[in-house]
Amino acid sequence: MSSRESTRPAGYDPDAYPRFAVTVDIAVFTIERQQLKVVLVERGGEPFQGAWALPGGFVQPREDLDAAAARELAEETGLDAPAPHLEQLGAYGHPDRDPRMRVVTIAYWAIVADLDTPRGGSDAAASFLVPVDTALSREERLAFDHHRILTDALHTVRASLRTTPLATKFLRNRFTISELRNVYEQLWDVELDPGNFHNRIIEWDLLEPTGEFRRGGRGRPAELYRAAETVDPATRSGSR
Amino acid sequence: MSSRESTRPAGYDPDAYPRFAVTVDIAVFTIERQQLKVVLVERGGEPFQGAWALPGGFVQPREDLDAAAARELAEETGLDAPAPHLEQLGAYGHPDRDPRMRVVTIAYWAIVADLDTPRGGSDAAASFLVPVDTALSREERLAFDHHRILTDALHTVRASLRTTPLATKFLRNRFTISELRNVYEQLWDVELDPGNFHNRIIEWDLLEPTGEFRRGGRGRPAELYRAAETVDPATRSGSR
DNA sequence: ACAATAGTGTCTCTCAGACAGTATCGT
DNA sequence: ACGATACTGTCTGAGAGACACTATTGT
Numbered sequence: 259m260s261s262r263e264s265t266r267p268a269g270y271d272p273d274a275y276p277r278f279a280v281t282v283d284i285a286v287f288t289i290e291r292q293q294l295k296v297v298l299v300e301r302g303g304e305p306f307q308g309a310w311a312l313p314g315g316f317v318q319p320r321e322d323l324d325a326a327a328a329r330e331l332a333e334e335t336g337l338d339a340p341a342p343h344l345e346q347l348g349a350y351g352h353p354d355r356d357p358r359m360r361v362v363t364i365a366y367w368a369i370v371a372d373l374d375t376p377r378g379g380s381d382a383a384a385s386f387l388v389p390v391d392t393a394l395s396r397e398e399r400l401a402f403d404h405h406r407i408l409t410d411a412l413h414t415v416r417a418s419l420r421t422t423p424l425a426t427k428f429l430r431n432r433f434t435i436s437e438l439r440n441v442y443e444q445l446w447d448v449e450l451d452p453g454n455f456h457n458r459i460i461e462w463d464l465l466e467p468t469g470e471f472r473r474g475g476r477g478r479p480a481e482l483y484r485a486a487e488t489v490d491p492a493t494r495s496g497s498r
Numbered sequence: 499m500s501s502r503e504s505t506r507p508a509g510y511d512p513d514a515y516p517r518f519a520v521t522v523d524i525a526v527f528t529i530e531r532q533q534l535k536v537v538l539v540e541r542g543g544e545p546f547q548g549a550w551a552l553p554g555g556f557v558q559p560r561e562d563l564d565a566a567a568a569r570e571l572a573e574e575t576g577l578d579a580p581a582p583h584l585e586q587l588g589a590y591g592h593p594d595r596d597p598r599m600r601v602v603t604i605a606y607w608a609i610v611a612d613l614d615t616p617r618g619g620s621d622a623a624a625s626f627l628v629p630v631d632t633a634l635s636r637e638e639r640l641a642f643d644h645h646r647i648l649t650d651a652l653h654t655v656r657a658s659l660r661t662t663p664l665a666t667k668f669l670r671n672r673f674t675i676s677e678l679r680n681v682y683e684q685l686w687d688v689e690l691d692p693g694n695f696h697n698r699i700i701e702w703d704l705l706e707p708t709g710e711f712r713r714g715g716r717g718r719p720a721e722l723y724r725a726a727e728t729v730d731p732a733t734r735s736g737s738r
Numbered sequence: 739a740c741a742a743t744a745g746t747g748t749c750t751c752t753c754a755g756a757c758a759g760t761a762t763c764g765t
Numbered sequence: 766a767c768g769a770t771a772c773t774g775t776c777t778g779a780g781a782g783a784c785a786c787t788a789t790t791g792t
Contacts, residue, residue, distance in 0.1 A: 276559040277517040280591070280602050319516040319600060323591040349589040349604045351520070351563040360559060362520050362602070364589045436744075454782060456745060461780095477743025478789035676771080694755055696772060717770025718762040 278351075281363040282327045283314035283404065285347070285411035286335060288370050288387065289428045294444045295387040296408065297335060298400075305357050306401030310393065312408065313385060314363065327366040334385050335370060342427035343369040345418075347411050355403045367411040369427040416445055423464045426485035434472055434480035435459060518591075521603045522567045523554035523644065525587070525651035526575060528610050528627065529668045534684045535627040536648065537575060538640075545597050546641030550633065552648065553625060554603065567606040574625050575610060582667035583609040585658075587651050595643045607651040609667040656685050663704045666725035674712055674720035675699060 286297040298310040313334035317326040323346070331341055344366055351362035390412060397405045418424050425441040426433070439455045442448075459465060465483040473479045526537040538550040553574035557566040563586070571581055584606055591602035630652060637645045658664050665681040666673070679695045682688075699705060705723040713719045 275519045275556050278520045278557070278602075279515045280518045280520070316515050317518070317591070317602075320593045322593060323589060323602070346588050348586050349563060351557070351604070353560045353562060362518075362557075362563070362604075364591070364602075434744090451782070451784085452743080453745070453747090453784080457747090458781080460745095473790080475743065476741080476791065478745080480744055674771090691755070691757085692770080693757080693772070693774090697774090698754080700772095713763075715770065716764065716768080718772075720771060 276360075279359060279361045280317045281314050281361055282317060282323065282330055282366060283312040283363050283407060284327055284331050284334070284344075284366045284368055285312055285408050286331060286341075286368045286370055287390075287411075287415055287428075288372060289441060289444055290372055290387055292440055292444065294390050296390050296393055297385050298388050298393060299334065299385050301401050309401040310388065310399055310404075311401040312365075312404045317364075323364050327364070327368075331366075331368055337370060341368045341370050343424060347407070347414055350403055350407060352403065363407075365407045365411065367415055369415070369424065371428060371430045419445055423462075423485070426464075432468055432470070432482040432484055434482060435465070436480060438465075438483075516600075519599060519601045520557045521554050521601055522557060522563065522570055523552040523590075523603045523605050523647060524567055524571050524574070524584075525552055525605070525607045525648050526571060526581075526610055527607065527630075527651075527655055527668075528612060529681060529684055530612055530627055532680055532684065534630050536630050536633055537625050538628050538633060539574065539625045541641050549641040550628070550639055550644075551641040552605075552644045557604070563604050567604070567608075571606075571608055577610060581608045581610050583664060587647070587654060590643055590647060592643065603647075605647045605651065607655055609655070609664065611668060611670045659685055663702075663725070666704075672708055672710070672722040672724050674722060675705075676720060678705075678723075 284297075288295055288297070297313055299313050301307055301309050301311050313330060315326075315330050315333075317323060321329075324344070327344060327346075328340065331337070331344060335341075345368070347365040347367050349362055349364050353360060355361065355363075390408070393400065393408060394405065394412075399405075400408065415424075419442065425438055425445075428441045429437055435456050436452065438459065439450055439452065442455075443450055464486050466486050468482045468484060470482045471479040472482055524537075528535055528537070537553060539553050541547055541549050541551050553570060555566075555570050555573075557563060561569075564584070567584060567586075568580065571577070571584060575581075585608075587605040587607050589602055589604050593600060595601065595603075630648070633640065633648060634645065634652075639645075640648065655664075659682065665678055665685075668681045669677055675696055676692065678699065679690055679692065682695075683690055704726050706726050708722045708724060710722045711719040712722055
């Protein structure tokens with residue numbers, strides 16, 4: 259922690275240093291009906307009563323930050339399995355970000371596969387999916403500094419898709435190449451050439467073909483793939 | 499901040515939520531004598547007495563996180579001008595990272611130009627430059643979780659150099675292309691072809707030629723350049 | 739038959755790196 | 766003259782995107 263002794267005598271007087279509340283807030287992204295959406299909750303009390311907010315809560319006294327984020331994510335989304343991807347975004351601690359008291363929040367971003375299955379968790383009923391564009395359309399819609407946090411999280415998830423094969427986390431176990439292409443198209447707001455996308459994604463050995471096909475669409479049935487096991491190179495996370 | 503009311507009644511009872519100490523720690527990188535180095539301080543008291551640590555200190559009750567980092571950076575390095583680059587790395591808050599109490603630290607990384615000019619600041623005398631390899635060679639050399647923080651910061655600064663024209667921040671106002679090449683070579687531990695590097699860097703319009711040349715080297719004098727003004731696109735920082 | 743989607747193959751253009759060659763210094 | 770460094774120019778191979786073409790379905 260590095261208490262510079264000159265700045266603060268690092269004695270054991272419990273009042274020798276300023277006290278803060280520490281929370282975690284999570285931007286949970288998913289794709290529902292071919293649209294990028296984020297999980298929000300509606301605030302019941304002041305301040306920002308009635309506004310939308312990112313799910314989150316206090317870090318417990320002996321709880322790791324990552325663990326707090328994982329716990330809140332499970333509570334809010336009601337997912338049984340752990341989230342496919344959960345990563346720290348950064349700390350937000352402007353002195354006036356909460357009018358009641360000094361709160362530093364550690365923001366996280368997460369990707370979950372389409373979760374329209376009935377969500378059971380404790381608070382899941384209070385949460386809902388909102389298109390990211392809608393959530394960001396008016397800054398006052400979001401409580402606290404959550405507009406900025408969500409904006410930053412969106413930038414980060416977009417950039418992460420450019421450098422890591424994370425797009426499959428938006429999809430269930432088995433998926434078609436066009437579903438994967440749609441993930442990139444939604445996140446980057448572009449149209450990708452289906453043929454080239456198919457060529458590249460196969461070349462990169464990121465997918466393993468299952469023998470199965472998805473019928474029922476309009477055209478030729480598409481083969482189902484699963485994400486190949488990736489040797490996670492130097493994940494810079496883990497109990498920080 | 500999102501106090502999930504169900505998790506914690508967000509009343510105004512000041513003891514209704516856990517209290518944490520919040521600090522900032524900074525990995526300040528520079529290149530001295532063609533070597534990548536980091537600013538460290540030696541701990542005077544327990545715990546980790548005698549070990550090296552990243553400079554840092556407590557965030558003041560009404561101080562923004564970025565401001566706290568900038569203040570500590572100025573105090574430790576004794577730089578008069580603001581650091582060329584200071585950016586948040588992330589929060590580290592394992593419950594046992596400080597044996598005395600629960601401390602969450604917001605880590606930052608910074609780039610400063612060669613600062614072998616006499617440093618005047620208050621605590622600057624206590625700080626010193628250490629080659630990054632040396633600092634990381636034995637995990638116990640660094641106090642707390644600073645080994646992990648420095649490792650993460652090193653990854654981040656390396657990656658940032660790959661995506662943004664940040665290398666010039668290691669250099670003073672005017673520099674030669676070979677000096678800039680050395681920045682990349684030190685950070686990535688590679689040898690770059692001088693001719694190709696020259697071609698690319700000129701093509702990218704990141705440098706502006708001054709008419710001047712640096713003599714005294716062994717070969718043909720090298721022209722001095724300065725960094726071109728860059729339109730900082732969507733810096734996702736700023737008072738978070 | 740036809741529209742729609744899946745998947746394959748080909749071409750071209752760009753760009754990064756290999757490398758040869760020229761320019762200009764200090765010794 | 767010679768070695769060293771700065772700078773310029775040329776070539777080539779890999780990869781990204783444009784696009785044409787084939788394959789297989791539902792209607």
